[in-house]
Amino acid sequence: MGKKMNAFFRSEFFHNFVRSAGAVSGLLIVVFFLVMVLLGPAWTPQNPYDIASLDLMDAYKPPLWMEGGDPAFVLGTDEQGRDLLSAIVYGSRISLFIGVAVVLLSCVIGTFFGLIAGYFGGRIDSILMRVVDIQLSFPAMLVALFIMAAFGRGLGKLIVALTIVGWVLYARTVRGSVLVERNKEYVDAAKLIGLSPFPIIVRHVLPNVLTPLIVIATIHVGTVILTEATLSYLGVGVPVTEPSLGLLVKNGYDVLFSGLWWSSVFPGVFIMLLVFGINLLGDFLRDEFNPRLK
Amino acid sequence: MSEYLLEVKNLKTCFELFRGTVKAVDGVDFTLKTGEILGIVGESGGGKSVTGFSLLGLIDAPGRITGGEILFRGEDLLKKSEEEMRRIRGKEISMIFQDPMTSLNPLQTIGRQIDEMLALHTDLSSAGRRARILELLNEVGIPTPEDRLDCYPHQFSGGMRQRVVIAIALAANPRLIIADEPTTALDVTVQAQILKLMENLVKKFGSALILVTHDLAVVSEMTHRVVVMYCGKIVEEAPTAELIRAPRHPYTKGLLGSIPRITGVRTPRLPQIPGMAPHLFDLPKGCSFAPRCGYATERCREEVPAMRELSAGRRAACHNPVSTEKRTAGNG
Amino acid sequence: MDNRPESRDPEFLLEVSDLVQSFAQPRGILDRLAGKPQKVVHAVNGVSFAVRRGEVFSLVGESGCGKSTTARTIVRLLEPKSGSIVFDGEDISKFSASEMMPVRKKMQMIFQDPYASLNPRQRIKDIIMEPMLFHGIASGKDEAHEKMFRLLDIVGFRPEQADRYPHQFSGGQRQRIGIARALSTNPAFIVADEPVSALDVSIQAQVLNLMMDLRDEFTLSYLFIAHDLSVVRHVTERVGIMYLGFIVEQGDCDAIFGNPMHPYTKALLAAAPTLDRIVAAEPLKGDVPSPIMLPPGCPFANRCPQRRDLCTTTRPQLREHSGRIVACHFSGN
CATH class of the missing domain: 3.40.50.300 (P-loop containing nucleotide triphosphate hydrolases)
Structure with a gap:
């Protein structure tokens, strides 16, 4: 293990990483969010969705540095006396959870179908790729919106809807890589051993098509978080009992013009920061893993 | 000009x-x-x-x-x-x-x-x-x-x-x-x-x-x-016919020897240059070819050979160039 | 469906008869709607040859002549369109995947591209042990390890390199790893598809020498596919010259290289650059015809300096000529 770590710190990848300001800032932002979200309940002043801990007396408190700010509520409170910082931490947790869950599911499903389509070709390939083409010809947001409108709000439903929208990306990329790999001689060598398609796909093809997925998956987390925020803002995303950052923006927007600008603006800033960090990281990975740029 | x-x-x-x-x-x-x-x-x-x-x-x-x-x-x-x-x-x-x-x-x-x-x-x-x-x-x-x-x-x-x-x-x-x-x-x-x-x-x-x-x-x-x-250096230069007939640098000789011929007697084994070219990141201290060379001496491993004129129009970078008397194996 | 005599010569390890391979070119929807006929690439057009036990037999020719397709069909990476492939007394041309299993053990392949023929995500030891464990050649991990280290030693690696x-x-080095993988199932027959064409000259000699040493040590027979005539001459006992999916001349290697009979063989030998030629021959004119529209006569007719009318109309059959077979109407003259 120590040897491996050592090799990693001396690798070209690590060398380029520490010299890329964008990549390092991206990582710092993402790590900041992860720490905030994982340790959230331990340090936030309240659980914003435990009605018992709310006090209407605290409502309409502005951020700390403004006239009438309260040190207990650094970013102020909303109209129900909910601490905005706590709400953002819990909201980020939901946003990130949805992002990661959707990406993992999409990746598994997309890779599965991409492998099958690319390796076997023929009719299976034609059918699968037509499905992908059709789906890609609708705006992802529209498809998700339609699914959510039909099935109603819910965290699980939202994840399913976003996965249905997202898997095609992986399927298409994996299929493309498989088409290249399956014609390489090492796959012929595996066939000559006598291996049947399944072990060839799993042991020989799959490990060689994963690299581009790291890049796609990273950037996809950002996209999913944005889509989720939009859907929640439109009122078809997460339920009110589990508000994500997007829903916080929406809740804040309702009272924006009654002077509570902070309860809409701060969640928005956090969405922007999180997606920005993820994209910085994704851009770096893309540059590193794209052989054409080398 | x-x-x-x-x-x-x-x-x-x-x-x-x-x-x-x-x-x-x-x-x-x-x-x-x-x-x-x-x-x-x-x-x-x-x-x-x-x-x-x-x-x-x-x-x-x-x-x-x-x-x-x-x-x-x-x-x-x-x-x-x-x-x-x-x-x-x-x-x-x-x-x-x-x-x-x-x-x-x-x-x-x-x-x-x-x-x-x-x-x-x-x-x-x-x-x-x-x-x-x-x-x-x-x-x-x-x-x-x-x-x-x-x-x-x-x-x-x-x-x-x-x-x-x-x-x-x-x-x-x-x-x-x-x-x-x-x-x-x-x-x-x-x-x-x-x-x-x-x-x-x-x-x-x-x-x-x-x-x-x-x-x-x-x-x-x-x-x-x-x-x-x-390895990035010229080891030998000569008029083509002379180089093919009588290579002076051991690398040239080895290269010529390892090419199978389309005419003449078939040898059961091809003469081969042992080993492989060193990586350009870590070239040996002396002559780059020394580790693979049958003629290499202590000097070859220590000192990079300079290019020198052997005869009119022929030069080689070698401390011990192959003598011209002997023809390369497999030629003819 | 197969009218050749049942008695199969035990002297031969592999007998290929009338092998045909072709590929339909994919048609787009527009072509299909327009009713355009499907284009078919005729890659191998009735090739017959046999490899004796312990022998090296070579198929030589230029790119597109069908030599690699023939090889890949014999090892059943491709399904033959027709013809028979008798390996060790059995016609394997229509064997199912499970019937092929015991045959796979005895028949292995060395590939052309040392960069594409090894799985980049597998360690060397796993590359070599996978076939052994799959075919149960080693009874367990320990025995497989032992055999793997022995094979690595034979092809010139140190044990600690196995983890790389x-x-x-x-x-x-990769090509030698590919050779060790091919040997891991204790095969009797190895198809080597251009095994040294991607290598530097000095490394070529090393790999060829290794392959020839292994032939003696493991009593192997090789089907050697190559375009480089001097390499072929060096390793081969008998040779088949291919052109446009046909064998145009076949026989003893020394005899053919010493006295080529088919005009294409002559041209091929004359065109190969050599170190010691005084006067270069006049190069062959023109290009190889398209394998989609095979010429009705001799495949070589359009480039042949000795062409006559008969050649453009009638396809010459392989005929025996002083111990070898030649497909030319006028090879006697």
């Missing part, structure tokens, strides 16, 4: 990579006269292609020409601006690459691609250019050139494509042509056609040719003089 |  068309002095080209600096070309000297065909031979990593690209200033980052002079008609190409080099490329010096598919634009007809070259480097009128294109295509052996002008590269076979590339290279009547493995991607019967064609055209147009290749047999049939490269 | 990945090796 000097008697040489091209004089390369102590050329050095380095690549700054993450793992360290690679001296791909390390102090290369050679000369070339008009009408001459020079072969640059070596195996992969020898530096032969980088030498060819360096002559035209076609070294991209992380590569860099770090020293030396390239005197072309008495003027140092390394002191020229990129703008001046662009005028020299194609007009004065042109290049033929290994893969004709990548040097032709797949989206343009071949007539258009030759025309572009002519328009850039000559002051012919449009009708004059068309006449010249037909003449060139005829010259490189493309039958019925009128019908071929509007064809795209993919409509040609590999050999025909390489003929088009040669036509483009010849379009502006350059004084020097650098051909980097021009026939490696082609079949032997087509290779024979292309080599013959290049030889005839060089003679006819009075230009000079540098043939960069790994194939000593091709070199022996085409060139007047040969430069053998190993 | 392919990218840590040079082209010649």
Whole structure:
């Protein structure tokens, strides 16, 4: 293990990483969010969705540095006396959870179908790729919106809807890589051993098509978080009992013009920061893993 | 002006990579006269292609020409601006690459691609250019050139494509042509056609040719003089026939010995050079070839051999050159 | 469906008869709607030859002549369109995947591209042990390890190199790893598809020598596919010259190289660059015809310096000529 770590710190990848300001800032932002979200309940002043801990007396408190700010509520409170910082931490947790869950599911499903389509070709390939083409010809947001409108709000439903929208990306990329790999001689060598398609796909093809997925998956987390925020803002995303950052923006927007600008603006800033960090990281990975740029 | 068309002095080209600096070309000297065909031979990593690209200033980052002079008609190409080099490329010096598919634009007809070259480097009128294109295509052996002008590269076979590339290279009547493995991607019967064609055209147009290749047999049939490269350095230079008959550097000798022959007695085992070329990141202290050399002594492992003249027109960088008495095994 | 005599010569390890391979070119929807006929590439057009036990037999020819397709069909990476492939007394041309299993053990392949033929994500030891464990040649991990180290030693590696990945090796080293993989199932027959054409000259000699040493040590027979005539001459006992999917001349290697009879063989030998030729021959004119529209006569007719009218109309059959077979109407003259 120590040897491996050592090799990693001396690798070209690590060398380029520490010299890329964008990549390092991206990582710092993402790590900041992860720490905030994982340790959230331990340090936030309240659980914003435990009605018992709310006090209407605290409502309409502005951020700390403004006239009438309260040190207990650094970013102020909303109209129900909910601490905005706590709400953002819990909201980020939901946003990130949805992002990661959707990406993992999409990746598994997309890779599965991409492998099958690319390796076997023929009719299976034609059918699968037509499905992908059709789906890609609708705006992802529209498809998700339609699914959510039909099935109603819910965290699980939202994840399913976003996965249905997202898997095609992986399927298409994996299929493309498989088409290249399956014609390489090492796959012929595996066939000559006598291996049947399944072990060839799993042991020989799959490990060689994963690299581009790291890049796609990273950037996809950002996209999913944005889509989720939009859907929640439109009122078809997460339920009110589990508000994500997007829903916080929406809740804040309702009272924006009654002077509570902070309860809409701060969640928005956090969405922007999180997606920005993820994209910085994704851009770096893309540059590193794209052989054409080398 | 000097008697040489091209004089390369102590050329050095380095690549700054993450793992360290690679001296791909390390102090290369050679000369070339008009009408001459020079072969640059070596195996992969020898530096032969980088030498060819360096002559035209076609070294991209992380590569860099770090020293030396390239005197072309008495003027140092390394002191020229990129703008001046662009005028020299194609007009004065042109290049033929290994893969004709990548040097032709797949989206343009071949007539258009030759025309572009002519328009850039000559002051012919449009009708004059068309006449010249037909003449060139005829010259490189493309039958019925009128019908071929509007064809795209993919409509040609590999050999025909390489003929088009040669036509483009010849379009502006350059004084020097650098051909980097021009026939490696082609079949032997087509290779024979292309080599013959290049030889005839060089003679006819009075230009000079540098043939960069790994194939000593091709070199022996085409060139007047040969430069053998190993690990970025020239190890031996000689008139072709002499080099083939009696190589002086042990590397050249080993290389010649390991080529199976198409005629003569079959030996049960091929003579082989043991081991493999050292990595350019960590070259040995003395002679780069010493670890694989049967003639190596303590001195070879300690001290880099300097290039020295062995006889008129022959030089080698070796402390213990092979004696001329003994002929190479398998020759005849 | 197969009318050849049942008695199969035990002298031969592999007998290929009338092998045909072709590929339909994919048609787009527009072509299909326009009713354009499907284009078919005729890659191998009735090839017959046999490999004796312990022999090296070579198929030589230029790119597109069908030599690699023939090889890949014999090892059943491709399904033959027709013809028979008798390996060790059994016609394997129609064997199912499970019937092929015991045959796979005896028949292995060495590939052309040392960079593409090893899985970049597998360690060297796993590359070599996978076939052994799959075919149960080693009874367990320990025995497999032992055999793997022995094979690595034979092809010239130190035991500690077994844990490395392919990218840590040079082209010649990778090719030797590919050879060790081919040997891991104790095969009797190895198809070597251009095994040295991607290697440097000095490394070529090493790999060829290794292959020939292994032939003696493991009593192997080789089907050697190559375009380089001098390499072929060096390793081969008997040779078949291919052109446009046909064998045009076949027989003893020394005899053919010493006195080629088919005009194509002559041209091929004359075109190969050599170190010691004084006068180069006039190169062959023209290009190989398209394998989609095979010429009705001799496949070589359009480039042949000795062409007569008969050649463009009638396809010559392989005929015996002083111990070898030649497909030319006028090879006697």
